[in-house]
Every structure is written in C-alpha cells, then in structure tokens.
Amino acid sequence: MKSSFYFLIAICFAFVSCNGNAQKKPKSEQFEIQKTDAEWKKELSAEEYYILRQAGTEKPFSSDLNNVKEAGTFVCAACKNPLFKTKHKFDSGTGWPSFDQPIEGGVFYSTDNKLGYSRNEVLCAKCGGHLGHVFNDGPPETTGKRYCMNGDAMNFIPAEK
Template sequence: MKKLSYLLIIFAFILNSCQSNAQKKPKAEQFEIQKTEAEWKKELSSEEYYILRQAGTEKPHSSKLNNIKEPGTFVCAACENPLYKTKHKFESGTGWPSFDRPIDGGIFYSTDNKLGYTRNEVLCAKCGGHLGHIFNDGPKETTGKRFCMNGDAMDFIPETK
C-alpha cells in the first residue's frame, strides 16, 4: 500500500510539473482577425469550424489536399493567410497533408495537452485557427520537421503561369 501511495505522489508531481511548464493557450486578442464564434460558424463549413475553431482533427486520408503536387500556396480556410508552398510538401505516410516548413510569418506556435501529453500546436498567425501539429520526424535532408496539417483547415491556390 505504501508503494502505491508513493507512486501516486510521484505521478501527481510529474503531472503538475508538465502542466506548469506548458505554454498557455494564446488569447484571441493576439490575432489580427477578431470574430465571434457566431460569426465563425456562419462563415465556415461545419468541418472547417470543427477543426479551425474547436481544434478538431479530420480523418486520415480524407483530405483532397493530400494529392496536390502542382505549384501553389496553401492558405488558411478561414482568412486566406498564406501558410505553406507546394514545394515544401512531402508524403509523410500519415494521411494528412505534411510540409517541412511554413511560409515566414504564416503560423503561430502554441501547445495543447488534450491527449494527456504536450504537443506542439500550429495555429494561423492571422486568425488563430487550429491547423494541426508539428513533429520532429520530417525529412532529415531538409528541416527534419513535419507540419502535419488538417486539409479542411486550408484551401489551395494554384500558382498562375
């Protein structure tokens, strides 16, 4: 019984340490575009709202953006903020559009703990919409980063010739 008590105390200490070191969620006021939840619901599809405003995740292999290879720019579906270029997109095998780097100034980093551990969250720098997460298992020959994005959080604008 004593061992169980000690384990519980250690677990509580570790959990508290992780939570106190976690970055706080950004406040909506930090972002250029300010809208009420009612305005976002009116402007976004139900899928876009779920991902961008409620930090949801689409099913893997469901995005029409997975197969895009033509030159262009992936933009935020809520505000058209430029996020990623096709030239930095790669096939990660995860089922979500993946990139090794964003467009400078396009994204904002935060953290989330909704799975019980801290993950690096990626938000749109202009409207604060949830886009996905960043991981350190990307292509080693480039940045080593994998920006794993929800396709429903983005639109694609082809490069004009």
C-alpha cells in the same frame, strides 16, 4: 527552517507554473482577425469550424489536398492567410497533408495537452485557427520537421503561370 524551505519551493513552483501556462495557450486578442463564435459558425463549413475553431482532426486520407503536387500556396480556409508552399510538401504516409516548413510569419505555435502529453500545435498566425501539429520526424535532409495539417483547415491556390 524547514517551513521556509517548503514556502520557497511553493513560490518557485507557482511562478514557473503560472509563467509557463501563460505561453501555452494564446489569447484570441493576439490575432489580427477577431470574430465571435457565431460569426465563425456562419462563415465556415461544419468541417472547417470543427477543425479551425474547435481544434478537431479530420479522418486520415480524407483530404483532396493530400494529392496536390502542382506549384502553389496553401492558405487558411478561414482567413486566406498564406501558410505553406507546395515545394515544402511531402508524402509523410500519415494521411494528412504534410510540409517541412511554413511560410515565414504564416503560423503561430501553441501547446496542446488534450491527449495527456504535450504536442506542438500549429495555428494560423492571422486568425488563430487550429491547423494541426508539428513533429520532429520530418525529412532529415531538409528541416527534420513534419507539419501535419488538416486539409479542411486550408485551401489551395495554384501558382499563376
């Protein structure tokens, strides 16, 4: 009886572990744009490659995009996929461009455990490039979310007048 109980627990643990991990890291095939690592290295700057393809982080307060206030769209630096609108940008004081919501369908979510705890990773929904993370400490009067993005992972396209 005791061994059956432990066997059942082991089966349940294995099922939950396998099922949960399958959803945490996306497979590259999930994304519309498929390129080899060599192709990405050739197309992106060293900073863009480090962030978008190696899930790096730029230094805080280093991005020119922190100061953008004019109307427009922030797009993925790798594939030009629209990600965020200026109207959803706010100064979080963290040193990275921050938004309270993405453009619908622009981002994909994954789980990042690199620091020893789980964080909600934000990826480009079209190419799978790492953009940053989303936290629950954003403006309470809007969504309560803070999309903390790497400026080197994005380009800004001003709105047409």
